[in-house]
Amino acid sequence: MEKFIVSARKYRPQAFDTVVGQEHITTTLRNAIKTGHLAHAFLFCGPRGVGKTTCARIFAKTINCQNQTAEGEACDTCSSCTSFNEGTSMNIHELDAASNNSVDDIRALVEQVRFAPQAGTYKVYIIDEVHMLSQAAFNAFLKTLEEPPSYAKFILATTEKHKILPTILSRCQIFDFKRITLQDTVDHLAGIAKKEDVRAEETGLQLIAQKSEGCMRDALSILDKIVSFTNGEVTYNNTLEHLNILDADYYFRLVDSMLEQDLAGALLLFDDINKKGFEGDSVLNGFAEFLRNLLICKDARVAGLLEVVESFRKRYADTAQKVDTGYLVSALNLLNEAEIGYRSARNKRLHVELALIKLCYLRQALQLTATGDTVDKKKVVEEARSLNFRALKGMTPEKTGKPAAAPVPRPSQEAKLVIETAPVPEAPGHPKPAPQPVAAPKPQAAAVAAAPPPPASKGRLSLDAIRQKVSADLMTNVVTDLPLDIERLQAGWKSFIEVLKEEKNPAWSSFDMAQLEVKDEASFEAIVTNNINQKFLLAERNKACSYLQQHLQNRLLQFFIVLNETETPIDLSDMPLTARDQFLKMAEQYPLVKELKDRLRLELDY
Known part of the structure; x- marks a missing residue:
């Protein structure tokens, strides 16, 4: 049985023209080889799996080839190319910096650089994952990288260019590898499938x-x-199944x-997805990516950013025309928040279902109106409805034997006054309706209005009586504020201090030391002498103000905190003496002690 070799190794490019998707790199390297303008150090950086190490090996093989072609490619027939293909070349050295990142490894590499190649023209050192080198290893490598021997070439490869020291970057020619495009990948996979006699659908390869x-x-x-899973057949469905x-x-x-x-349809569809074994976060992430693709389809200028299976492109474009841009933006925002909160949710399924419920009724909750080139988002509320007024008991018509007259469409004068004076609450999300202009009264109506009102009937309450009653109620409910005086203020202040003591609040001592000074009938000052007391009073200021307003019956009461630091020097006579002060005092009383210290040349550690 033939030994199996994975396709990534079996079909690894052996020449520059077989490298996929990096024409800007391979063209530059071939021209440099043809003209002989070879730098001593190169830095290949880019994403994983795009051909950095492959290009480094092809470059090392080509510059040592004894029979280079006119296009700057290796011949693959000379002894140097043969030894390289067999892995026995002594002119190419590869170092994995991820596992050999110490200073000693770099020093050993520098020692090897001193020896010239026995066969061939150049010795090439390929250092992969160079960003893993330590700081000391980078510093040990700087001098050799700057001025290597003429026969030494260094090729550094990394996926994280930002981790490399600027001093290393300045000594290298930098080549940035790009991601391989979707179409280039599909074409390369199709070529390999044809060589391996694998039946592959283009949609499966695109996936x-x-x-x-x-x-x-x-x-x-x-x-x-x-290929192993399907026994040599790659289709769209089995690719979906295998890649989950x-x-x-x-x-x-x-x-x-x-x-x-259709909320029921959406929930049943999610249940079907859940039974297939897909987790909720993958559903949220996949649906967000799907809506992003729909949003891209709205504008032909960004159609190149759409990377989907070719057979679905038309369906994406048709669906995008049915969905408003504002809906897609709001849905993406909602899905992003749902995906962030998925990990902390206790009921994962309910969390996803809530997001689907919001998406189902999102169009009903948002009304999108296009204004020029922008889209405004407004909440939709119900239509404004007329306000229901409670009928007054005294205003009901008397029961008479005569049939009730037909209702007049024009409201009466009293009804007009009630409606105009009553405040109408503004509906949320709607601007306040403009007041309707009142038509000027006719001369006859004006004459009637100027006449004195008739006496109130037995069953009807006059409008003047209602006004008088409301005014009397307002007068009886008026609360007067008592003016502030120092005696009542000090009593209320002490009462608040007792409240703080009961709460075991340490601020009570600062309130107790504060001095009070009345400024006017509704304000006073609390004077403190240090910053600590000031901070305690500031922390409890709102609470104290509310308490004193109620206790002193003054709703306008407010107080200000004034810091008045005293300039009196602090008495330090009671403080304990330091070791130095104790010695000086002892030497002052007993001079022989100082003389003994001087004769013995003692150095005292105070």
Whole structure:
């Protein structure tokens, strides 16, 4: 049985023209080889699996080739190329900086650089994952990297360029590798599938390329797994099953349910998805990516950012025309918040279902109005309804034997006054309606209005009587504020201090030491002598003000905190003496002690 080799190694490019998706790099390197303008150090940086180490090996092989082609490629037939292909070349050294990142490893590398190549023209040192080197290793490598021997070439490869010291970057020619595009990945996978006699559908290969996110090594690994899983056949359905990807058809059906506000259909669809084994966070993330693709389809200028299976492009474009831009933006925001809170949710399924419920009724909650080039978002509320007034008991008409007259469409004068004076609450989300202009009264009506009001009938309450009654009630409920005086203020202040003591609040001592000074009938000052007391009073100021307003029956009462630091020097006579002061005092009383210290040349540690 032939030994199996993974596709990533079996089909690794051996020449510059076989490198996929990095034409800007390979063209530059081939031209440099043809003209002989070779730098002594190169830095290859970019995402994983895009060909950094592969290009470094091809470059090392080509510059040592004895029969280079006119295009700047290796011949693959000379002894140098043969030894390189067999892995026995002594001119190429690879170092994995992830596991050899100490100063000693770099010093050993520097020692090898001193020896010239026995065969060939150049000795090439490929240092992979160079960002893993320690700070000391980088510093030990600086001098050699700046002025190496003429036969030494260094190629550094990394996925994290920002972690490399600027002093290293300035000594290298930097080549930035880009992610491999979706179409380049599909074409390369199709070529390999043809060589391996694998039946592969283009939609399945597109799905693999989309999952690999521009990494060719990942795409080849996924292809190997699916070929083993399906026994040599790559289709759209078995690729979905193997990669555990939810079919986009579910998302299309989910959007249709939400646009129709079919909550039952959306919940049943999520239940079907849940039974297939997909977690809620993957559903939220996939649906957010789907809505992002719909948003991209709204503008033809960004159509190139849409990376989906080719057969779904038209369906994406048709669905995007049915959905408003504002709805997509609001839905993406809602899904983002739901995905952030998914991890902390105790009931994961309910958390996802709540997000679906909000999305189903999102169009009803938001009304999108386009104004020029922008989109305004407004909440939709019910139509403004007339306010129901409670009928007054005294204003009901008397019961008479005559039939009730037909209601007059024009309201009476009294009804007009009641409606105009009553405050109408403003509906949320609606501007306040403009007052309707009142038509000027006719001369006859004016004459009637100028006449004195008739006496109130037995069953009817006059408007003047209502006004007089309301005015009397207001007069009886008026609360007068008592003016502030020092005696009542000090009593209320002490009462508040007792409240603080009962609460075991340490601020009571600061309130007790404060001096009070009345400024006017509604304000006073609390004077403190240090910052600590000031901070305690500031912390309890609102509470004290509310208490004193109620206790002193003055709603306008307020007080100000004044810091008046005293300039009296602090008495330090009671403080204990330091060791130095004790010795000086002893030497002053007993001079022989100081003489003994001087004769013995003692150094005292105070």
